Amino acid sequence: MTTTIEHPALAPTTLGRLALRNRYAVAPMSRVSASPDGTPTGEMADYYAEFARGGFGLVFSEGTYPDSAASQGYLNQPGLARDEHVAGWRVVTAGVRAAGGRMIAQLMHAGAIAQGHPNTVAPSAVQPRGEMMRAYGGSGPWPVPRELTTAEIDDVVEGFAAAAVRARQAGFDGVEVHAANGYLLDQFLTDYTNHRTDSYGGPVANRIRLTARVVTAVAEAVPELVTGVRLSQTKVNDFTYRWPGGREDAEVIFAAVAEAGAQYLHIASEGRNWLETAKLADGGTITALARQVTGLPVIANGGMHDLAQAHEVLTGGHADLLSLGHGALANPDLPARVAAARPLAEFDRAMVSPTVTVANARRWRESRQA
Numbered sequence: 322m323t324t325t326i327e328h329p330a331l332a333p334t335t336l337g338r339l340a341l342r343n344r345y346a347v348a349p350m351s352r353v354s355a356s357p358d359g360t361p362t363g364e365m366a367d368y369y370a371e372f373a374r375g376g377f378g379l380v381f382s383e384g385t386y387p388d389s390a391a392s393q394g395y396l397n398q399p400g401l402a403r404d405e406h407v408a409g410w411r412v413v414t415a416g417v418r419a420a421g422g423r424m425i426a427q428l429m430h431a432g433a434i435a436q437g438h439p440n441t442v443a444p445s446a447v448q449p450r451g452e453m454m455r456a457y458g459g460s461g462p463w464p465v466p467r468e469l470t471t472a473e474i475d476d477v478v479e480g481f482a483a484a485a486v487r488a489r490q491a492g493f494d495g496v497e498v499h500a501a502n503g504y505l506l507d508q509f510l511t512d513y514t515n516h517r518t519d520s521y522g523g524p525v526a527n528r529i530r531l532t533a534r535v536v537t538a539v540a541e542a543v544p545e546l547v548t549g550v551r552l553s554q555t556k557v558n559d560f561t562y563r564w565p566g567g568r569e570d571a572e573v574i575f576a577a578v579a580e581a582g583a584q585y586l587h588i589a590s591e592g593r594n595w596l597e598t599a600k601l602a603d604g605g606t607i608t609a610l611a612r613q614v615t616g617l618p619v620i621a622n623g624g625m626h627d628l629a630q631a632h633e634v635l636t637g638g639h640a641d642l643l644s645l646g647h648g649a650l651a652n653p654d655l656p657a658r659v660a661a662a663r664p665l666a667e668f669d670r671a672m673v674s675p676t677v678t679v680a681n682a683r684r685w686r687e688s689r690q691a
């Protein structure tokens with residue numbers, strides 16, 4: 322392509338008060354590469370800094386567990402659950418900032434699909450679909466989770482807020498509440514995993530209530546940081562789910578998180594392409610709808626390394642920023658390549674198989690260079 326230097330993804334933008342040098346973000350990607358106690362390692366710092374050196378304006382952390390009760394999803398997942406986790410993250414955020422990038426911590430409570438916990442919790446005692454994920458060290462069916470009490474739900478909210486304060490201490494520029502992809506907050510939003518009869522169950526306005534509470538608690542805990550939320554229809558353990566009320570559900574969900582204090586919305590396309598997951602029955606897209614309903618910046622995801630699709634998303638009013646998972650793994654310097662009209666490398670499954678660890682990806686790259 323000869324026109325890539327003009328690509329709209331390279332234009333500067335803002336996310337809340339955060340000035341970004343372009344619209345390219347590294348999507349949150351779990352790497353299960355932290356110390357067993359959840360402290361980020363120097364190897365992780367190198368991994369994250371490489372994206373900023375490669376030109377990404379924004380880097381999301383992988384899903385990070387906020388509390389020591391039951392939120393941890395995987396062994397070797399990093400945390401922001403204890404003060405000891407802060408020092409490791411400080412090295413990571415400093416490396417990203419030194420290379421001109423900004424970094425947002427994604428806080429994730431795994432709920433029923435936690436693989437690091439023998440006793441999982443959820444909105445209701447419903448066994449999750451599918452099987453545990455081998456790439457994160459799991460196998461076999463998920464255990465049936467225990468239903469959270471209302472007092473425990475309050476603890477979950479407080480856990481997110483306390484972790485957000487640690488994120489600020491660790492030098493992050495923002496906090497993203499992970500309400501997507503089938504984890505705890507999405508389990509509340511999803512009709513078939515939430516059978517509650519209290520104010521958190523029933524109609525979609527109730528099922529989004531916990532996410533809204535968490536967003537408010539985080540925004541109030543760290544008002545000087547950007548607070549955002551990640552939502553999705555598909556899940557790591559269900560690629561076919563769609564919000565049952567379509568556009569009407571989407572409008573309720575988007576309005577609720579905006580009113581709760583979210584400063585941006587990040588719409589994930591777990592396991593699928595943006596076009597496939599974002600399309601509404603009437604031909605519109607949920608990312609465009611999110612912009613219309615909230616007036617907030619929206620980050621689109623799912624195959625955004627495709628330059629033509631990214632162009633259409635940004636110029637067609639579908640989103641303001643793009644987050645890249647597989648494309649960023651294959652091209653940590655993707656923005657620099659686009660600016661120089663250099664070709665992009667193809668993603669290779671060996672980068673995340675048999676494990677998604679940073680060391681596995683490094684070995685893959687070294688073998689390619691040898």
Ligand SMILES: Cc1cc2nc3c(=O)[nH]c(=O)nc-3n(C[C@H](O)[C@H](O)[C@H](O)COP(=O)(O)O)c2cc1C
Nearest residue numbers: 348349350351383384589590623624645646647677
């Ligand atoms: C190895 C790997 C780990 C992931 N971990 C997370 C995560 O921790 N949090 C999250 O919200 N999404 C996670 N995702 C989903 C990505 O953020 C992204 O939504 C997905 O890969 C689709 O985007 P893509 O087509 O650009 O890859 C992960 C994806 C991959 C490939």
